[in-house]
Amino acid sequence: xxxxxxxxxxxxxxxxxxxxxxxxxxxxxxxxxxxxxxxxxxxxxxxxxxxxxxxxxxxxxxxxxxxxxxxxxxxxxxxxxxxxxxxxxxxxxxxxxxxxxxxxxxxxxxxxxxxxxxxxxxxxxxxxxxxxxxxxxxxxxxxxxxxxxxxxxxxxxxxxxxxxxxxxxxxxxxxxxxxxxxxxxxxxxxxxxxxxxxxxxxxxxxxxxxxxxxxxxxxxxxxxxxxxxxxxxx
Ligand code: CA
Numbered sequence: 001x002x003x004x005x006x007x008x009x010x011x012x013x014x015x016x017x018x019x020x021x022x023x024x025x026x027x028x029x030x031x032x033x034x035x036x037x038x039x040x041x042x043x044x045x046x047x048x049x050x051x052x053x054x055x056x057x058x059x060x061x062x063x064x065x066x067x068x069x070x071x072x073x074x075x076x077x078x079x080x081x082x083x084x085x086x087x088x089x090x091x092x093x094x095x096x097x098x099x100x101x102x103x104x105x106x107x108x109x110x111x112x113x114x115x116x117x118x119x120x121x122x123x124x125x126x127x128x129x130x131x132x133x134x135x136x137x138x139x140x141x142x143x144x145x146x147x148x149x150x151x152x153x154x155x156x157x158x159x160x161x162x163x164x165x166x167x168x169x170x171x172x173x174x175x176x177x178x179x180x181x182x183x184x185x186x187x188x189x190x191x192x193x194x195x196x197x198x199x200x201x202x203x204x205x206x207x208x209x210x211x212x213x214x215x216x217x218x219x220x221x222x223x224x225x226x227x228x229x230x231x232x233x234x
Contacts, residue, residue: 005119006030008049010040010066011081012059016104020053023108029115037061044070051077051119054098056089064089064096071097075125077118087225094179094226101177117175117232136171138231141210141219143171150210157209162187163202167210170220170230179227203228 007024011017012035021031032047034040037058044052044066052070056063067078080093080101090101099118102111136143140153150157150167159167165187170178180196192198207214221229 004028004030005050006032006047007115008032008034008040008043008047008052010034010037010052010058010063011055012036012057013055016055016081020111023111024115027112035059037063037066041066041069044076049076051079051115053079053081053102053115055081056086056093057083064093067093067096067098075122077115077122079114079118090177090223090226091179091181094177095181099176113175113232121173121176136168136174136233138171138174138219138233141231143168152210159206159209163206163209166199166202167206167220167230170228171233174230175232177223177227177229183227 007029009017009020009024009031011020011033014035017033017035021033024031032043032049034043037060040052040054040058041061043049054063054066058066063080067080070076070078075097077099078097080090080098081104082089082093082101083104090103093101099121100114102114134145136145142151144151145168148161148164148168150159150164166183169183169186180199181194184192184195184199188195188198203220204214207217207220210219211217219231221231223229
């Protein structure tokens with residue numbers, strides 16, 4: 001018998017909850033539902049879902065409170081649902097250990113991609129993918145972790161060392177959004193924190209070298225006010 005991934009949907013809005021359930025059941029996920037934070041927390045501990053979709057605005061507990069509590073004892077994948085234009089909420093949720101977020105209103109393909117990515121990264125943690133050896137491929141983009149080179153349509157993109165490290169980091173977490181602060185800390189260290197300019201300059205150079213049309217990127221997307229996301233691998 002096929003083992004289906006079990007997803008807990010925590011959402012107080014019944015129409016969104018039913019919309020989520022319909023999409024997930026049509027895609028062969030097992031679904032459990034909760035409309036309140038307290039019930040969600042008890043379901044997380046008793047039913048051990050493979051992933052949690054967590055609305056931040058709940059009637060009883062703030063979604064962020066649940067996120068913090070769950071992160072005290074498990075790294076289970078959590079995708080936060082947030083309202084449009086709440087960039088600060090998204091960054092806070094990612095800082096508190098959310099794996100990703102999705103912005104209302106969203107479509108089925110975006111939702112399913114976020115879920116697949118979060119589950120894949122969770123299961124790959126500690127395995128070969130985590131060591132960043134081998135090669136990342138997405139369309140015409142190839143990132144060779146061992147040779148420290150990136151290629152586009154077979155040509156060397158001639159990235160500088162820091163540009164390559166940025167691309168490799170985004171590729172390692174492909175499909176997930178990486179916040180500005182996380183990227184800056186990883187590449188330049190803690191003393192450069194809150195200096196987004198150096199990151200923006202590097203990203204602009206990377207886009208010029210990697211994207212055919214930097215204004216309409218195919219590989220590295222901007223998440224406005226939050227960070228950057230590499231396209232999912234082939
Ligand atoms: Ca809500």
